[in-house]
């Protein structure tokens with residue numbers, strides 16, 4: 290194994306943190322130190338991490354307990370404090386709870402113990418660098434970049450890179466080139482052509498040109514979630530039928546062509562310009578009538594009391610119907626099947 294070029298401190302090893310560990314360990318030139326304050330962390334690590342690693346086949350002996358193998362070779366290390374995790378790291382990546390004050394405190398503590406040249410990455414879904422670095426020394430704002438993954442990062446290729454207004458360009462270039470050179474997951478389906486001789490880039494980092502709350506991926510996803518929730522709440526369609534509608538149309542379409550390329554094709558002669566011209570009345574009608582619903586914070590709900598019920602009546606219906614269709618939570622078997630499908634779809638995209 291090559292000399293460890295990258296020593297990565299993973300702060301927060303929940304859903305995203307563990308998936309990121311599997312992602313980073315696919316590079317032969319990395320070692321990972323994990324820190325998480327939860328009391329049952331080591332148990333959770335041993336129970337959960339192997340399923341992520343099985344997709345990446347990082348151990349030579351498939352029968353060997355992968356965690357013990359990684360710990361014995363020091364490719365994986367467990368820290369008992371944040372200070373221990375970051376003190377020798379070249380890259381520090383947080384996957385802590387999506388709370389601004391929590392991330393601000395984390396970076397402030399990191400700045401006390403980390404190497405002043407360490408790269409600082411946040412996996413946040415929507416909290417920008419400018420907010421996260423507010424309580425830290427200036428150099429944190431210059432080093433910190435959001436590298437927002439889509440779940441599960443050990444498989445999903447998007448890394449949404451969101452620099453802050455003071456993030457130095459070389460920090461952005463580094464995170465982009467790092468993820469571009471992370472090997473992809475193994476494909477699951479044997480009937481896909483596995484004869485490729487040259488590796489194909491798997492991760493697709495995309496750099497945003499300015500900060501916006503929610504970045505881009507989640508703004509798009511949450512716009513669809515809002516309309517979908519409105520339509521279910523109004524009784525127009527069931528949650529399960531809406532999901533089927535998406536997987537029978539938009540889902541497969543968008544696996545091959547994005548929003549604008551799809552409408553460019555849909556416009557026929559004249560492309561998207563013609564599409565927008567021809568469909569303008571219908572599109573404008575729909576845009577003018579999209580669902581205006583709210584999702585309240587606990588504080589807002591408490592403050593509004595009875596009124597809150599009206600503003601978010603859709604929520605109870607969406608939860609009820611989704612649980613009725615799919616059970617109280619997604620089972621491990623279903624999750625594994627969806628991941629297998631995802632790996633195959635991504636393999637097809639490369640062909």
Ligand SMILES: NC(=O)C1=CN([C@@H]2O[C@H](COP(=O)(O)OP(=O)(O)OC[C@H]3O[C@@H](n4cnc5c(N)ncnc54)[C@H](O)[C@@H]3O)[C@@H](O)[C@H]2O)C=CC1
Pocket residue numbers: 300301302303304305306324325326327383384385386387388391395412413414415437438439440
């Ligand atoms: N769950 C998802 O689908 C995605 C989540 N994200 C983002 O990733 C981050 C983590 O999300 P999840 O993994 O879903 O959360 P999670 O709740 O599964 O894991 C968070 C972990 O952070 C630990 N933690 C709490 N305080 C900490 C601290 N001060 N230092 C280190 N660790 C600490 C907790 O013990 C927990 O294990 C959030 O910012 C979230 O927005 C990004 C993309 C997708």
Ligand SMILES: O=C(O)[C@@H](O)C(=O)[C@H](O)[C@@H](O)CO
Pocket residue numbers: 413414438439440441506507510
């Ligand atoms: O959808 C995803 O995987 C990411 O875009 C997210 O950030 C998550 O959905 C997040 O919003 C929920 O934790």
